[in-house]
Amino acid sequence: MTQYIKVTEGKYFGEPGVTLSVTDLQVKVTPATVTEGQKVTLTCSTTCTLRDNPNPTYIWYKNGHVTNQSNSLFLNPVSSEDAGRYSCAVEGHEVLHSPEETLTVRYGPKNTSVSVSPSGEIVEGSSVTLTCSSDANPPVQSYTWYKKNGGGYQRMTGPQHVFNQIQSSDTGEYYCEVQNEMGTDRSTTINMDVKYGPKNTSVSVSPSGEIVEGSSVTLTCSSDANPPVDEYTWYKKNVTSPKASGKSYSITNISSEDSGEYYCEAENKIASSNSTALMINVAGDSEEEVM
Template sequence: MAEVSQQLQSSWFNPTDVFSCGLKGHEKFPSPSVYAPKLPSVSVSPSAEIVEGSSVTLTCSSDANPAAKYTWYKENGNPDVQRPSEEPQLVFSSIQSSDSGQYYCTAENKLGRKTSNNFSVNVKYAPKLPSVSVSPSAEIVEGSSVTLTCSSDANLAANYTWYKENQTLPHGQQAIYHLTSIRSEDRGNYYCKSENQHGQINSTSQFIDVQYGPKLPSVSVSPSAEIVEGSSVNLTCSSDANPAAKYTWYKENEDSPKASGQIFTITDVRPEHSGNYYCEAQNRIGHQNSTLHLIVVAGSMKSVAAGSITAIFLAIIFLCAFLFIRRKRSWKRTSEPGERPDNQAQENMGSVYDSPSAPVQRTPAEPHKDFCYASVIFSKNQEDSLYSNIRLAQPHRHKEEEEDEDVEYTTVNFKSSSATTESGNQKAAEELYELYSTVSKHPRV
């Protein structure tokens, strides 16, 4: 038998041939046939869809005698997937997506060798971690076109959903998201979700930094109340810009800037500071201006003085009314029969002085008219006069009675708190507040 095997190996034969041997004279009892392997076939278990992580077995089978030995190969992969063995199975205990591909096996014995047809292993798996790319990758300026692309390895093919700051973008399930004219409001974090029937996964966030020129600045004043002479004022300019804006302050009709920086401080406000101010917000993309109208009012001392003038004026009116009532009573007494006012008027006529500094002059009263004058001198080197002229109705009187009227002068001196006792005497004189009241009055009976 060994001699026959030796002869078969040394002679040329067709691998499909079948051989047997027998003893001479006993040809009716041949030995079992020997032959090379037939074309191997490949099967897979389980036969359903192959999902990543599951256990998969590939089996190679071939009819051969003597029994064949098998070797597995992956096309374009490692040629020695499994060492030759008598076991025809190739086992994946936890198959991975990288195991997908074309497999084939060979069956071989001493009489020959056969190779199977290719068998495709298609491993289904959920999407891998997606990546997001931005085009253009350089600086993104407002108004330009931007494209976001989401890429994820998946089997079956993945569908994509886009998000901005956890808000779904209305785009459909596409891997590419277009921003045809990007705006400053589009600035933020973007990411995508990749999903198929085997699972889903989100990408990491991609920050889109949209650069834009300053928006229209807003200007505020602090304190926001009335701006009083001598106080301190802060003007603040604010503008939305990317990159951050730089600020410059100007006053209308002046070429040179007043200040730079977001806050402009005027420490000692004077009336000449009134006017229109504007700030310019600027970055390398653009600039914008905003205007503010500033009004400076008189100081607190002038406000007090204005109140004092009002109070004095009211006091004069009350004084005139009081004297008018007294005079009216006097008219009634002098109009009684049998009385002669001539001598009595001569005896009772007199002058009243509230202040020795006010000279007294006697002037004849104008017929049929009584006048009350009030004059107020206020502020520095400037006189603001307030006159109150009241004409009082009178009954008909004798000419002698009209000529014998008494005149009262009242002088009220107010000294300014800003006057000093030494070198400020002249200044105090200039700031003297004076009130003159002249009342024409018939003498009492």
């Protein structure tokens, strides 16, 4: 027999003591391990009998917000958006929630994408980073990078691919492929257009062969650049001022005074480049031109 001892007014303690056991509402998830696409059932249960409502309706909460009103919550098929913290309460007793049960949904990679840093124009010689992002549970375990190159591909591994000094040859379309134990996914392609100043600048002469006094000659400047060359300037060695502008320079009724070394300067918004000099020898009526 328990003896009660009054300690303070209105409060009693028993000797040797009283043990009180309360069984509360609980959420059960079936199956315990959930994969996207499966049927999942959430059941609210208690061992207590509600005298005023022996067959109660339960109110379901997801992340603290009401989501449904039913005896059990069926998710068929379950998706990654269903993941969250679930609890339940008896209708009419909504202040008494069950403990929250976390629903974790496993799924393969999705929404895979590639980003470029820094954004904006990419200039040869700068540092550029490609980053592959994907939504997956469990997290992505492997990343593989591909560069479209004609009919073939170049493979690179890691969530990021860094070009410490990017080159014009790195121009192309890139995408990543990701994988976890649930599946694989690939991003759409992203185009990397590497800008660079003129290079391989050279001069050609037409017609080729002997240049005879009184004939016409055209010099043409060629250069590889991105964006394309927007300004060409022609120079003759030992002459201070430019001779002409434009991709081609034509000399009509050429004379021996036009003999000399000619070169062009090619320029775009990135940089400029000079060609090597081309020697023009103008032969007289009895002279033989040496090119």
